[in-house]
Amino acid sequence: MKVMILGANGQVGTHLVISCAQTTDLEVLALSSSELDIRSHTDVLNSVKSFQPDVIVNAAAYTQVDKAEVEPDLAHAVNAMAIEFIADAANAIDSVIIHISTDYVFDGKNDLSYKEQDLPNPLNVYGKTKWQGERLLLQKANKPILIRTSWVFSDSKNNFVSAMHSLSKTRKELSIVDDQVGAPTYAGHLADAIVSIANKSITNPKFSFGIYHFNGEPFVSWFEFAKTIFEQSERRGLIQKQPKLWPIASEQYPSLAKRPKKACLQTSQFFKSNNSLSRDWRKGLDLVLSAKEKSKHESD
Numbered sequence: 001m002k003v004m005i006l007g008a009n010g011q012v013g014t015h016l017v018i019s020c021a022q023t024t025d026l027e028v029l030a031l032s033s034s035e036l037d038i039r040s041h042t043d044v045l046n047s048v049k050s051f052q053p054d055v056i057v058n059a060a061a062y063t064q065v066d067k068a069e070v071e072p073d074l075a076h077a078v079n080a081m082a083i084e085f086i087a088d089a090a091n092a093i094d095s096v097i098i099h100i101s102t103d104y105v106f107d108g109k110n111d112l113s114y115k116e117q118d119l120p121n122p123l124n125v126y127g128k129t130k131w132q133g134e135r136l137l138l139q140k141a142n143k144p145i146l147i148r149t150s151w152v153f154s155d156s157k158n159n160f161v162s163a164m165h166s167l168s169k170t171r172k173e174l175s176i177v178d179d180q181v182g183a184p185t186y187a188g189h190l191a192d193a194i195v196s197i198a199n200k201s202i203t204n205p206k207f208s209f210g211i212y213h214f215n216g217e218p219f220v221s222w223f224e225f226a227k228t229i230f231e232q233s234e235r236r237g238l239i240q241k242q243p244k245l246w247p248i249a250s251e252q253y254p255s256l257a258k259r260p261k262k263a264c265l266q267t268s269q270f271f272k273s274n275n276s277l278s279r280d281w282r283k284g285l286d287l288v289l290s291a292k293e294k295s296k297h298e299s300d
């Protein structure tokens with residue numbers, strides 16, 4: 001099977017490359033933003049026609065939730081318009097396209113966790129552009145797989161775990177939002193899930209294209225997630241001392257973008273029934289902290 005990964009240097013893109021390398025019989029072309037800008041219809045089409053992938057995985061996105069409020073055109077170009085270009089290119093060679101979307105397409109007002117068919121109602125520009133991308137994918141692509149996920153973390157620099165580590169260097173006390181609940185998702189677990197569904201979409205003639213949810217478990221608030229990160233990091237000697245944490249309400253933490261209070265996704269049965277896939281974010285956090293510990297020892 002030939003797999004083309006777009007946005008290969010992001011959190012999910014990086015882990016997709018790793019997961020693909022651990023899978024036999026895959027030929028992979030992984031392209032970073034500097035190698036292929038998905039906003040160019042011509043470049044996307046030419047790259048796809050030249051490599052002839054069976055599956056295209058789009059891990060490229062504009063992901064800065066607050067900045068999107070002041071750069072809506074750029075967010076729209078990457079998260080919405082470009083999806084039509086990729087769908088076009090996939091159709092031209094009859095390829096499957098796997099695209100990743102977010103819990104932020106929902107308003108978080110549901111008491112229960114969101115199912116695939118629930119109606120989105122995004123609260124911020126990022127969520128709106130991602131929902132536009134979803135609709136373009138489902139309208140235009142002949143073989144679309146839309147995977148919604150949430151609160152992605154990895155050992156890269158731009159995520160909640162790294163942000164907590166940086167803050168602990170300068171702050172003795174931290175206020176963390178406690179009324180937004182979600183599911184942290186380890187990028188490595190998500191990447192394994194994507195490779196498994198890619199494989200199924202090619203090998204199973206009865207495979208159902210459409211929307212799938214995949215997120216970590218258990219659901220927690222940002223405050224609880226931060227508390228676990230600091231406890232584990234102190235235990236491993238990655239931070240000197242845990243800052244004192246104070247739970248606060250979203251209203252006490254001013255940010256440009258409004259965020260959903262409880263945008264918990266219900267992971268699709270397809271993934272739940274695959275016993276080889278892990279979704280426990282605490283195991284993912286262990287892997288991230290181990291990687292950080294290893295690089296700390298190497299640089300000491």
Ligand SMILES: NC(=O)c1ccc[n+]([C@@H]2O[C@H](COP(=O)([O-])OP(=O)(O)OC[C@H]3O[C@@H](n4cnc5c(N)ncnc54)[C@H](OP(=O)(O)O)[C@@H]3O)[C@@H](O)[C@H]2O)c1
Nearest residue numbers: 007009010011012033037038060061063102149150151152
């Ligand atoms: N992060 C989360 O918490 C989260 C939560 C739910 C869903 N998701 C979704 O999961 C997917 C992967 O997210 P992630 O966390 O891996 O994001 P990420 O780390 O920010 O990676 C996104 C990648 O997209 C690339 N990119 C941006 N604009 C591009 C363009 N015009 N052409 C080609 N590549 C471009 C970026 O490259 P540069 O760095 O060079 O700009 C970056 O490598 C996205 O669809 C995102 O919406 C993420």
